Amino acid sequence: MVKLYAYMLEQDDPSKCTSSKLCRFGLAERVGKPFRRLRQAILLNPFAPKVLSVQDRLRAERWGIAVVDCSWEQVREVAWKRFPGVHRRLPLLLAGNPVSYGKLARLSSLEALAAALYILGFKEQAWRLASLYKWAPKFLELNMEPLEAYSSASSPEEIRKIEKEFFPGLVD
Numbered sequence: 001m002v003k004l005y006a007y008m009l010e011q012d013d014p015s016k017c018t019s020s021k022l023c024r025f026g027l028a029e030r031v032g033k034p035f036r037r038l039r040q041a042i043l044l045n046p047f048a049p050k051v052l053s054v055q056d057r058l059r060a061e062r063w064g065i066a067v068v069d070c071s072w073e074q075v076r077e078v079a080w081k082r083f084p085g086v087h088r089r090l091p092l093l094l095a096g097n098p099v100s101y102g103k104l105a106r107l108s109s110l111e112a113l114a115a116a117l118y119i120l121g122f123k124e125q126a127w128r129l130a131s132l133y134k135w136a137p138k139f140l141e142l143n144m145e146p147l148e149a150y151s152s153a154s155s156p157e158e159i160r161k162i163e164k165e166f167f168p169g170l171v172d
Helices: 018-024 054-063 109-119 123-130 135-140 144-152 158-164
Strands: 004-008 028-033 042-044 065-069 086-088
Touching: 004 018, 004 144, 018 028, 018 109, 042 054, 042 109, 054 086, 054 109, 065 109, 065 158, 086 144, 109 123, 109 135, 123 135, 135 144
Parallel strands: 004 028, 004 065, 042 065, 042 086
Antiparallel strands: none
């Protein structure tokens, strides 16, 4: 089982915060401030230049995956460089959460972690996370084809090609 971490910036409604629920159920560890011990973990960062791929699997197994839980309205203001870790962005996916349903790449923290786990081959753990919300399994179902393709890709370059196939005109 991959260790999951959530940096909580507390910018959203706490009752709708998916990271809070993950932590309450013991599926993720709440992290209050950037910790050096997470410097080897994968940090999901929507602005990272390098895309998450199966090449990151061993790092995730050993060090875990971290997410910064913040509001999409304030995401550009986050000081991403102050968070330790190996920064990776997720490949393009459609949101399945009620707030951003169908919007490209506007995932909740739970969706981001579930997608990362799925892409890295930890599919059972991804489905376990998704079981916390009624809408979350729909996220995995909505993105099943790209998720399967991304999880089969052997490199970040191959993932970029797959992104272009599924989301033409949206990737350089």
